[in-house]
Amino acid sequence: AQSVTQPDIHITVSEGASLELRCNYSYGATPYLFWYVQSPGQGLQLLLKYFSGDTLVQGIKGFEAEFKRSQSSFNLRKPSVHWSDAAEYFCAVGAGGGSYIPTFGRGTSLIVHP
Amino acid sequence: DTEVTQTPKHLVMGMTNKKSLKCEQHMGHRAMYWYKQKAKKPPELMFVYSYEKLSINESVPSRFSPECPNSSLLNLHLHALQPEDSALYLCASSQDSAGNYGYTFGSGTRLTVV
Numbered sequence: 357a358q359s360v361t362q363p364d365i366h367i368t369v370s371e372g373a374s375l376e377l378r379c380n381y382s383y384g385a386t387p388y389l390f391w392y393v394q395s396p397g398q399g400l401q402l403l404l405k406y407f408s409g410d411t412l413v414q415g416i417k418g419f420e421a422e423f424k425r426s427q428s429s430f431n432l433r434k435p436s437v438h439w440s441d442a443a444e445y446f447c448a449v450g451a452g453g454g455s456y457i458p459t460f461g462r463g464t465s466l467i468v469h470p
Numbered sequence: 471d472t473e474v475t476q477t478p479k480h481l482v483m484g485m486t487n488k489k490s491l492k493c494e495q496h497m498g499h500r501a502m503y504w505y506k507q508k509a510k511k512p513p514e515l516m517f518v519y520s521y522e523k524l525s526i527n528e529s530v531p532s533r534f535s536p537e538c539p540n541s542s543l544l545n546l547h548l549h550a551l552q553p554e555d556s557a558l559y560l561c562a563s564s565q566d567s568a569g570n571y572g573y574t575f576g577s578g579t580r581l582t583v584v
Contacts, residue, residue, distance in 0.1 A: 388570045399474075399560050399575035400513065407570065446512055450570055457526070458573075460512035 358383040360449045362461035369437050370469045377432040377464050379447030388450035389430040390458060391421055395443045403445075406430065417441070442468040472497060476561050476576035484584055485551060491579045493544040493561030499574070501567045502544045504536060505560040507578070513560055519544060520567035551583045 359382040369375055381387055388407055392400040404415025411423040421432045430447060444465050448458040474495045483489050493502065501520045505513035517536045518526035524536065533555075535547040544561055558580050562573040 390572050392575075397558075397578075397580070399476075399577045400562075400573070401575065402572040405572045457515060457518070463510075463512055465510075 358387060358449045358451050358459050360447050360459055360461040362445075362447055362464050364464045365462070366465045366467060368467040368469060371439050372436050375432075375434045375437045375441070375466070377445050377447075377466070379430045379432065379461060380428050381430060381447075381449040382428065383449060383451060385451075386425075388458070389421075389423060390448040390450070391415065391419070391430075391432050392446045392448060392460075393417075393443050394446065394463075400446060403432070437466075437468055439468050439470065442466055472574065474561055474563055474574050474576035476559075476579050478579060479577070480580045480582075482582045482584060483548065483551065485553070487551075488547070488549045490548065491546040491559055491561075491581075493546075493576055494542055495563045495574070496542055497563065497565075497574065498541075499563035499565055500541065501564045502538065503562040503564075503573065504544070504546050505562060505575075507558045507560055517546075518567075525567070548581075551581075553583050556581055556583045 361380045390405045391403040394400045403419050404413045406413045406423045444463045446463045447461040450458040477492045504516040507513040516530045519538045522538045533550050537545040558578045560578045561576040565571045
């Protein structure tokens with residue numbers, strides 16, 4: 357079975373600073389990887405996904421993530437954070453091949469200081 | 471239309487009440503899901519419908535009863551709930567039952583059981 361770890365419960369950055377949120381997964385084969393964002397009181401929105409191919413994935417809202425097989429990581433990055441990026445971020449891993457229920461990480465809360 | 475619509479947005483119900491949550495999507499997605507989310511936690515899977523048939527029930531208590539009247543609609547019938555059932559209930563859909571293209575989530579129903 358797959359698992360996912362988000363080691364940081366909270367991350368605080370200043371507006372305009374760069375951001376990196378960490379995600380590590382455990383799965384024997386190439387996983388399907390996702391990042392979702394959840395603003396307070398809202399549902400989750402898919403930021404980006406990785407299945408195969410180019411290991412640097414571009415998403416919505418200026419986010420990108422890089423799949424590193426050697427490190428079992430799929431970290432989310434943004435070069436310049438806006439106050440509206442303050443939210444909860446969830447990494448998720450799916451096993452693919454018809455196993456369609458993703459496993460969510462516990463989430464990382466992003467706090468943005470002005 | 472690229473949205474999943476959930477109604478109502480907020481619901482307060484007594485422990486003896488019967489109520490229903492509704493979810494609708496018009497993206498032609500063939501899989502639909504109910505998730506439960508407690509504060510500061512990732513979403514927990516409750517039910518999966520694939521091609522209008524219940525395919526997964528994650529050992530959810532019988533006081534929660536899902537229904538999929540057609541490929542666009544998903545209901546969750548609630549009866550005799552407990553205060554610990556208070557949570558954000560999220561509906562999601564995906565293109566196919568593999569779910570590997572990611573989910574589209576609704577904004578949720580905030581349920582309070584009194």
